[in-house]
Amino acid sequence: MTQAPHDQLARVVREHAGRLAAALVHVTGDFATAEDLVQDAVLAALRHWPADGIPQRPDAWLFTVARRRGLDLLRRESRYRSKVEQLKQLEELQWPVQPEPDARLRLIFTCCHPALSQQAQIALTLRVVCGLTTAQIARAFLVRESTVAxxxxxxxxxxxxxxxxxxxxxADELGARLSGVLAVIYLLFNEGYLSTAERAQSRDLVDDAEWLATLLHRLMPAEPEVAGLLALIRLHRARTAARFGPEGGLVLLQDQDRSRWDREAIGDATRLLTRAAKARRPGPYQLQAAIVACHAEAERWEDTDWKQIVILYDMLLHLAPSPVTRLHRAIALRYVTGPRAALTEVDSLAAELDRYHLFHATRAELLRALGDPDQARDADRRALELTANPAEQAVLQERIAWS
Amino acid sequence: MKYVLMFVETEQFANELQAMGPAERERAFARVHEWWEAHAGRITGGQKLQPAETATTVRLEGGDPVVVDGPFVEGKEVISGYVEIDVADLDEALRIAKSWPGCPVVEIRPVDVTTPVG
Structure with missing residues (x-):
């Protein structure tokens, strides 16, 4: 046994908690009970492993704790005949219990059922599939533990x-249900990536999101949107090192040191996306990944293929119309047809996006490019009022002070 | 599992139904009839209700029962009928509800078979 650092602990729990949950649902036939037992086992692991080290067979260790707890529970309720049956089953159970190659896919679809609220879907997925504790989920989303519980x-x-x-x-429902699952993973990723929380705390969510997307891609390799989301997450992560300056301040894409981007990871993610595109079933995640790939593949800011980016935004808007996507398209448009045309496009979104800080920050940049620093400052001030993200606030404050 | 599908009519739907010509209304009823036929094996009961104007609500909270004219919630959406179905799980109930050709809102509620009514 070895001393267990924090991220290794998280990785081991993530790898085994979902499998254990799936096995226990199979045995007990009861999702809620299985989930309780897994959570108990995870809590026990987090108590013991940091000091004792991670056992050689963490899956068997977790299983033993869960079974013991399950037997306790069943003995207390043994007045029910059906429970006695379960008791026998649990007592005779040997690890590994593998009902099918990987039952975690069922687990994911149950956690992300549309009859549950999206917040509940997120919390359940994290707890059941990734093995997070209620306290960890609460910290990541800055809500009270009792709320998550x-x-x-x-x-x-x-x-x-x-x-x-x-x-x-x-099959006839899979498409719609899969979008629900992808939405949960994407929200998790965004929460971690753009989090207003402390960086160190939000890191896990990005790991969890990538891990979930990887798992889903392995279980559903023929689904191009799953590959698209995974590529999108990996393309963003490949550039993480350049996103923050030495003092922790946010560095805008334009100013990032591109030598710090992970070119190998970018290449891998781009190839994943290209393979997905061969299915000829484009979707919002593949298109967003393609846009990010355009940025990631440019050696310098000046090399960015803006025309291609505008075309991709047009396709994205066709599939999933949204004012925020139109705003991003307008930002790209600036480098194709100029800031005047881009500003006209941005201004047409005023009614819908007046409460969105990026709308005002974008206006500020365009006004500055058009030689109107006074109006630009006003727009930046408005943006500053609307964001709670400290990193974004710092960028805006600097711009107001120096322009 | 047993579920009750509660059909909810909106003001707009009622107006549209009102505005239909006889042939069109005939077709609308025929579609509902087909739906009942298609799911007959799963349907264990249910009725169309008379319009909300015919509803009377009795409130038993507090002292003496109070009888009030109208449905229990005053709103633009009113319950216009219900069916009870016996199916494997919520997904099957959802599939049946999604194919409903009548009014625009359907609420699905599992039947509580363990406790008496109340």
Whole structure:
């Protein structure tokens, strides 16, 4: 046994908690009970492993704790005949219990069922599939632990009482249900990546999001949107090192030191995206990844293929119209048809985006490019009022002070 | 599992139904009839209700029962009918609800078989 550093602990728990949950749902036939047992085992692991080290067979260790706890619970309720049956099953159970190659896909689809609120889907997925504790989820989202606990209890009760099934959706529903799962992973990633929380605290969520996307891609290799989301996450992460300056300040894409980008990871992610595109089923995640790839592949800011980026935004808007996407398209448009045309486009979004800080920050940049520093400063001030992100606030404050 | 699908009518839907010609209304009813036929094996009961104007609500909270004219919630959405179905799980209930050709809102509620009504 070896001393267990924090991230190794997280990795081991993530790798085994979901498998254990899937095995226990298979044995007990009850999602809520299985989930409770896994959470107990994870909590025990987090108590013991930091000091004792990670056991050689962490999966068997977690399983033993969960089974012991399960037997305790069942003995207390042994007045039910059906529970006695379960008791026998649990006692005879040997690890590994592998009902099928990887039952975690069922787990994911149950956690992300559309009959649950999206917040509940996120919390459940993190706890059941990634093995996070309630306290860890609460810290990552800056909410009270009791709030997360309540969300999970309610969601589990609904799964049982409303008869939410534990299975992979049928082919005719798979597309819609998969979008729901991808939305959860994407939200997790965004929360970690753009988090207003302390960086150190939000790092795990980005890891969890990439891990979930990787797992989903392995389980559903033929789904191009899953590959698209995974490529999108990896393309962003490949440039993380250049996103923050020495003092922790946010560095804008234009000013980033591109030698610090992970070119190998960018190449891998781009190839993943190219393979996905061969299915000829474009979707919002593949298109967003393609846009990020255009930026990531440019050696210098001046080399960016803006025409291609505008075309990709047009395709994205066709599939998923949104004012925020139109704003991003307008930013790219500046480098194709000039700041005047871009500003006209941005101004047309005023009614919809007046409360969005990037709308005002973009206006400020365009006004500055058009030689109107006074109006630009006003727009930056408005943007500053609207963002709570300290890194973004710092960039805006500097711009107001120096322009 | 047993579920009740509660059909909810909106003001707009009622107006649209009102504005239909006889042939069109006939077709709308035929679609609903087909739906019932298609799911007959799963449907264990249910009825269309008379319009909300015919509703009477009794409030038993506090002292004496109070009888009030109208549905229990005053709103633009009113319950216009219900069916009880017996299916494997929520996904099957959702599939049936999604194919409903009538009013625009359907609420799905699992039936509580463990406790008496109340």
């Amino acid at each position: 309540q969300r999970i209890t309610r969601a589990k009760r609904k799964i049982t009482d409303a008869g939410i099934p534990y299975r992979i959706p049928d």
